[in-house]
Amino acid sequence: MTETKLTFPAGFTWGAATAAYQIEGAWDEDGRGESVWDRFVHTSGRVMHGHTGDVACDHYHRWRDDVALMRDLGLRAYRFSVAWPRILPTGRGVVNQKGVDFYSRLVDALLEAGIKPYITLYHWDLPQPLQDAGGWLNRATVAAFAEYTDVISRALGDRVKHWMTLNEPHVVVLSYEHDWFAPAVNDPALGPVVTHHLMLAHGQAVEVLRRNVSGVEVGIAPDYWLHMPASGSNADARLAQWQDCVSNRRYLDVLFGRGYPTELVEHYRRLGYWPEGKEGFVKEGDLQIIAAPLDFLAINHYSRNIVRDAAAPDNLPPTTFAVDKTDMGWEVYPNGLYEVLWRLWRDYRPRQLYISENGASYSDAPGPDGHVHDARRIRYLRHYFAAAHRAIEAGVPLAGYFVWSLMDNFEWARGYTQRFGLVWVDYETQRRIPKDSALWYRQVIAENGF
Ligand code: FCB
Numbered sequence: 472m473t474e475t476k477l478t479f480p481a482g483f484t485w486g487a488a489t490a491a492y493q494i495e496g497a498w499d500e501d502g503r504g505e506s507v508w509d510r511f512v513h514t515s516g517r518v519m520h521g522h523t524g525d526v527a528c529d530h531y532h533r534w535r536d537d538v539a540l541m542r543d544l545g546l547r548a549y550r551f552s553v554a555w556p557r558i559l560p561t562g563r564g565v566v567n568q569k570g571v572d573f574y575s576r577l578v579d580a581l582l583e584a585g586i587k588p589y590i591t592l593y594h595w596d597l598p599q600p601l602q603d604a605g606g607w608l609n610r611a612t613v614a615a616f617a618e619y620t621d622v623i624s625r626a627l628g629d630r631v632k633h634w635m636t637l638n639e640p641h642v643v644v645l646s647y648e649h650d651w652f653a654p655a656v657n658d659p660a661l662g663p664v665v666t667h668h669l670m671l672a673h674g675q676a677v678e679v680l681r682r683n684v685s686g687v688e689v690g691i692a693p694d695y696w697l698h699m700p701a702s703g704s705n706a707d708a709r710l711a712q713w714q715d716c717v718s719n720r721r722y723l724d725v726l727f728g729r730g731y732p733t734e735l736v737e738h739y740r741r742l743g744y745w746p747e748g749k750e751g752f753v754k755e756g757d758l759q760i761i762a763a764p765l766d767f768l769a770i771n772h773y774s775r776n777i778v779r780d781a782a783a784p785d786n787l788p789p790t791t792f793a794v795d796k797t798d799m800g801w802e803v804y805p806n807g808l809y810e811v812l813w814r815l816w817r818d819y820r821p822r823q824l825y826i827s828e829n830g831a832s833y834s835d836a837p838g839p840d841g842h843v844h845d846a847r848r849i850r851y852l853r854h855y856f857a858a859a860h861r862a863i864e865a866g867v868p869l870a871g872y873f874v875w876s877l878m879d880n881f882e883w884a885r886g887y888t889q890r891f892g893l894v895w896v897d898y899e900t901q902r903r904i905p906k907d908s909a910l911w912y913r914q915v916i917a918e919n920g921f
Pocket of ligand 1: 694
């Protein structure tokens, strides 16, 4: 059988992604304030093996080498996040110039290497002083986020044209409803108000970015899990649809001007979690702010979720799937990416789409030859890239693809137990070794296909 070459559209943006807390380290250097993640990791029992991001990949000191590495891979773009507590150590007010300078130098080095910077403003590291005042429960955090956006976009907006407001707002909501992630508030009643303040913060940041950055392209990066029923029963189908509403449409509908899904609001109203009138958190004009037009929609997508309504009487037996899982326990299901892209295009018609994160955790370590033969990651990416290519062929305006992650890093509550990198990191020595997947990816980028 001859294999056809898949060629991507000219100018397709091939990149890799990271997040500040997961790679930077230097958690208390040069005036950086404490974030909710610092507090979380320093609380015993929160993170596997007591790992912390105190040092992480030491990128704060090794950024020059890391940019050189990216240049060697031929990356066209790099998505990273700015740590709010480096810019405004207490969340608002006094600006920490050293923090601003760090990102400014990074941006210069990237541009010099021919790599387009894509900034995420919020990848979960809320300044702890804002959390002490309620965090995303408090509407004042929305104004603080606008202030932070203003400071950083004034400083970098002459050079950085691509901005994403929030990374995975749903994970932030879950971190108030549960205790797995910082700030671990663990109160299921808080989801709605946190959702709304995050969305409002997004909308206000869009306004600020449009004002401060000429030629800006602004978007947001929610995660999108595909929820698929475990059987052909109505019960499983209904539950899968409900989960889609709770974790996907909850954000997308309101971003695209449709308000929050009615069934979601009714559900929370019944529980008493969605107060209205004077007590209500949705104020007049909010929904218009949230629905500010976007230049692109970016999504993080990794896998699908198989949904089973175990409580439904006489449910059908679940279909058995032959599942292939990564070390995260996430199923490898490339067709899901095609379906997600297609759905987003069909349902919301964004101007452009990006994949802001996709990748796989596999623990392959350097072999006797010193190389990391991560054939499973290559296979994963090959299939997901092919799914993206099919979506493009079907008419989806996909503009770029960021592999998660540039390098192995601190995987939140799982500490350093998961390796998502294209580049191996030896946490003892901070040595970096591009894995086979990195070399393969370099080729894909050079040929704009495979
Ligand atoms: C996403 C996060 C990212 C990374 C990947 C594996 O949910 O946005 O920081 O941890 O998962």
